[in-house]
Amino acid sequence: MKEVILFLAMVCALSCSDEAPTISQSLNRPTVVEDSLLPSIFVNGTYLHAEAFGNPNDPLLVFLHGGPGGDYRNALSVRQLADDGFYVVFYDQRGSGLSQRHDHGSYSIQLVLDDLSAVIGHYRSTADQKVFLFGHSWGAMLAAAYINEYPMRVDGVIFAEPGGFTKELLDLYAENSRPLSLFSEETNDILYYDQFLTGGENDHEILDYKLSLSTSFAYQSGNAEGIEGPSPIWRYGAVVLNNFVDIAENDGFDFTTTLHEYPKRVLFLYGALNQAYGLSFAQTESGFFRQADLVEIEGTGHEMIYFQWDQVYPAVLSYLNSLK
Secondary structure, eight states: HHHHHHHHHHHHHSOOOSSSOOGGGSOOOOTTTOOTSSOOOEETTTEEEEESSSOTTTTEEEESSTTTTOOSSGGGGGGGGGGGEEEEEEEEEETOOOOOOOTTTTTOOHHHHHHHHHHHHHHOOOOOOOOEEHHHHHHHHHHHHHHHHHEEEEEEEEEESSSOHHHOOOHHHHHHHHOOOTTTTTHHHHHHHTTTTOOOOOOOHHHHHHHHHTTGGGSSSTTTTTTSSSSOSOOOOHHHHHHHHHHHHOOOBBSTTTGGGSSSOOEEEEEOOOSSSHHHHHHHHHSSSEEEEEEETTOOOTTTTHHHHHHHHHHHHHHHHHOO
């Protein structure tokens, strides 16, 4: 209801006034730059919304959220692993969630890999402290990109349904998971907001809010990814999403070139209800590694960490303990 009220207020402001509208920060939650009370770190030239749980001397587990442009709010159940002897670190990636915003064109794959290196360096207490990555969706793609570039820096990786380790695989997943017809109800819902909410390339307030209004199609009844419903999020990052879409379309990407050299066993999780992923996609992506365990999470789809953490947790803990 709150979103509806805000949206109607925006419609009135944009259609009933002769003056240019003033967009207040009430459209979205403030970032760490605007709210000094939020937990944050400053690394690699940016302020990131971040927090850690557990003993800083335990093996480090860094969670990488989905997107690009999402945040870690719906994955906070992962902090349970702090009770099992892991130092669990969450951060909203650059331009995402409640982290600092930057202009379109400033983002690159290497930059977000450097951010991850900086996050690990910030929280790591000793040079021999083990480091594990746990990535979901885009975050799992980012984890693959990281170990593809730095295979000796990470002691283990958990992949929860990566969208695609190459541009070709990502296109295939997108085609299977969210095929939108030009005249479908979902497409009309997304385009409808453009009649009232328009924003320039770097109008973060408007674009972030508009993105939040357009995401409900992902969990509509019968969606191919088996998403049960909405999950909580602090704030979307539209500009970083648009920037990485441009990179993918203009430059392509391939995060698999050295994955066969990664010496550690990895874990792949996939939801039984995700028709776009499933065992076959998991086998394709895990095939880039020397050793991989595949675990199906029953009764759920792409948002398994939020909706079925009780099933995800034992598989993740077993894997981590085997490498601890």
